[in-house]
Amino acid sequence: MTADRPPDARPQREPGDGWVACACGEQHWGLVGAAGLLLRRRGDDGVELVLQHRALWSHHGGTWGLPGGALHLGERPTDGAVREAMEEAGVEPETIRVRADRALVHPDWSYTTVLAEAVAPWEPRVTDRESLQVRWVPLRDLGSYQLLPAFADALPELRQMLRRLVLVVDAANVVGSRPDGWWKDRAGATARLRDHLAGLATAGLAAEDLGLPGRRWYPEIVLVTEGAARTVQPAGGVQVRAADGAGDDAIVRAARAAAQDGTVVAVATADRELQGRVRAVGAHPVPPRLVRN
Ligand SMILES: [Zn+2]
Known part of the structure; x- marks a missing residue:
């Protein structure tokens, strides 16, 4: 999954921020890889997921994906995914439990999807300029959302992982x-x-x-x-x-x-x-x- 930012998005540039020219022929955001959080809860109509409507300036802007971004140097993907979700969606770490993860491994880069479950009531909110909105979306309604292509590609396997x-x-x-x-x-x-x-x-x-x-x-x-x-x-x-x-x-x-x-x-x-x-x-x-x- 490619995530990017405008040059002025973060005045405090983190050591992990930057583009990788990958041997796959693409460029990816995150010098030591990137991670995103797939957070779920059991709602009235079945399983719901937190999705982020990506800001229009971003790569694949206007599509729906997961809160996430570049890992910091030495940071575990599970920690990085939760930190990014705090920054982008107001996730409170004490209200979630990490259950599993999945890695997309490229020659020079990797993206880790961290699957977590909400264990206390909590509502997502836009907390930085990388999102148009963030909200709970019923799993059964995903077909009517235009998904970030890499997220859509990973979804069949991720669906098998929405378990404890x-x-x-x-x-x-x-x-x-x-x-x-x-x-x-x-x-x-x-x-x-x-x-x-x-x-x-x-x-x-x-x-x-x-x-x-x-x-x-x-x-x-x-x-x-x-x-x-x-x-x-x-x-x-x-x-x-x-x-x-x-x-x-x-x-x-x-x-x-x-x-x-x-x-x-x-x-x-x-x-x-x-x-x-x-x-x-x-x-x-x-x-x-x-x-x-
Ligand atoms: Zn690549």
Whole structure:
């Protein structure tokens, strides 16, 4: 996707601002790449997306695309997309959750679409001169909008990504999958796993490891504990469910509860019998090595 600005749009030019002459034959805005935010919510008439009506002076002016722009040097695409959406549409970071991203990779440039979900009521507003308007648009009405060509090209795959990923972790199985002395302190080993998982929620999981479209997915994480590890508390955004009885039953319950509204549920366990049980409720087993510290 090409995004550009008039020379006077930003008196404070950022180090990432500039044109790249790409080996594909085009010029692209963003010396270290660009990113945009695809923000969704569930409205009265189904899924709605925040679209930006692009200012007429811009490349493909008058079409509808996503708030976004050039990344700063050293900035992660997820951070850059949210920052640009703050600048262009008044997005409030605390009201959204990043769920996944998708990269369009050119020889000398890349554009990352960051998919996020609104978790609190919020209305977009024009906050700089790059937009004629920004608003919630029902997904079913997209056909009547003239879309930015690159956004239209990406849309078939992006539609497959308007989902949430929940990762349920079989703590006993994952901790026990490597002989590192965990049996001397099961609660301590499980707390370390929890802290590692908190980082994983931010760093994301590779889409190809999950058989999902796009580049990375940023899961909500449910850690199911049992036995001596039941004392471990939630932290860093990781939810913890302490099993009353058999850990496997609690894992199947957590997987079944999460598998609603098209949510993708992955269950980290190497237990063959449990893998079969979670498949039966619509979840996908993944190997412990994907989530281990
Ligand atoms: Zn290119």
